[in-house]
Amino acid sequence: MGEKLREPLRQLATQCSLPAALEAMGERWAFLILRAAFNGLHHFEEFQSELGIARNILASRLARFVEHGILERRALPDDRRKIEYRLTDKGFALLPTMVALRQWGERWETGVAASPVLVDERDGRPIRPVRVLSHDGRELDKDGLKWVLREDLPQDQAQAAE
Amino acid sequence: MGEKLREPLRQLATQCSLPAALEAMGERWAFLILRAAFNGLHHFEEFQSELGIARNILASRLARFVEHGILERRALPDDRRKIEYRLTDKGFALLPTMVALRQWGERWETGVAASPVLVDERDGRPIRPVRVLSHDGRELDKDGLKWVLREDLPQDQAQAAE
Numbered sequence: 001m002g003e004k005l006r007e008p009l010r011q012l013a014t015q016c017s018l019p020a021a022l023e024a025m026g027e028r029w030a031f032l033i034l035r036a037a038f039n040g041l042h043h044f045e046e047f048q049s050e051l052g053i054a055r056n057i058l059a060s061r062l063a064r065f066v067e068h069g070i071l072e073r074r075a076l077p078d079d080r081r082k083i084e085y086r087l088t089d090k091g092f093a094l095l096p097t098m099v100a101l102r103q104w105g106e107r108w109e110t111g112v113a114a115s116p117v118l119v120d121e122r123d124g125r126p127i128r129p130v131r132v133l134s135h136d137g138r139e140l141d142k143d144g145l146k147w148v149l150r151e152d153l154p155q156d157q158a159q160a161a162e
Numbered sequence: 163m164g165e166k167l168r169e170p171l172r173q174l175a176t177q178c179s180l181p182a183a184l185e186a187m188g189e190r191w192a193f194l195i196l197r198a199a200f201n202g203l204h205h206f207e208e209f210q211s212e213l214g215i216a217r218n219i220l221a222s223r224l225a226r227f228v229e230h231g232i233l234e235r236r237a238l239p240d241d242r243r244k245i246e247y248r249l250t251d252k253g254f255a256l257l258p259t260m261v262a263l264r265q266w267g268e269r270w271e272t273g274v275a276a277s278p279v280l281v282d283e284r285d286g287r288p289i290r291p292v293r294v295l296s297h298d299g300r301e302l303d304k305d306g307l308k309w310v311l312r313e314d315l316p317q318d319q320a321q322a323a324e
Binding site for chain 2 (some may be wrong): 005006007009010012013014022025028031032035036038039040041049050051053054060069090091092093094095096097099100101107108113114115116118119120121122123124125126127128129130131132133134135137138140141142143144145146147148149150151157160
């Protein structure tokens with residue numbers, strides 16, 4: 001991976017929308033709020049009391065997630081003064097990223113296995129470490145990967161890719 | 163996922179080292195530098211010219227990655243004035259996170275399939291989308307996941323978990 005062909009880095013630097021989204025997540029409190037949302041928290045007061053975060057910071061981070069389409073803000077039908085924040089489909093789609101990051105943190109930052117543990121609802125067994133897999137399910141590390149221009153892929157594979 | 167048992171959010175808010183690491187990555191330029199490192203860039207001048215980044219920002223971000231143990235700074239043996247920045251094992255271990263994030267960005271931010279594409283070095287076929295998998299390889303979404311206290315797992319599973 002990464003010897004000859006590369007991503008168009010300069011173009012990414014000026015045009016990529018991902019860093020903006022990542023900045024929305026990457027700030028310390030923002031990440032903890034997102035993590036709390038994945039833990040099933042929905043209300044301003046819940047986030048506030050569970051995280052012990054200042055109200056103005058919480059308000060600004062929630063607004064930023066709403067702006068990025070990661071959280072959705074809605075009034076409850078039975079009491080419109082009550083506001084809920086819920087992960088959108090785009091927000092939930094961050095699950096593999098969040099889990100991969102949590103596992104990385106456990107292995108390389110804290111060095112301890114965290115509790116609670118994420119398990120399969122169906123059989124109660126812990127999930128696998130999140131990995132990059134080949135089309136037929138082999139684990140790939142960086143030496144097992146390379147870049148190919150999309151136009152150089154066979155057409156059926158180009159459509160299926162990522 | 164997330165209805166009853168939760169992660170210890172307040173404790174994470176005060177003690178978790180992950181947000182610090184994430185802040186190191188989460189800032190716009192930091193992320194692009196990390197991405198460039200995964201693309202095989204090693205030298206200050208390469209990062210500078212490929213990304214079009216200001217030298218002082220580049221220097222501070224590289225220093226932060228070195229401080230977090232994600233990049234390693236070393237002098238080349240044949241010319242000690244030449245400095246290389248290389249991903250450490252801890253840095254490379256961010257591969258699933260980076261790939262998951264790239265795929266998320268393609269699907270939800272840019273909406274277009276990017277080129278180049280990451281493929282398996284062995285057979286040239288595009289990688290799978292990064293997913294959370296059960297121990298036996300089924301894809302799990304948030305409804306397929308729950309939290310369990312580590313001490314409530316059977317001992318063999320607790321050891322294998324994450």
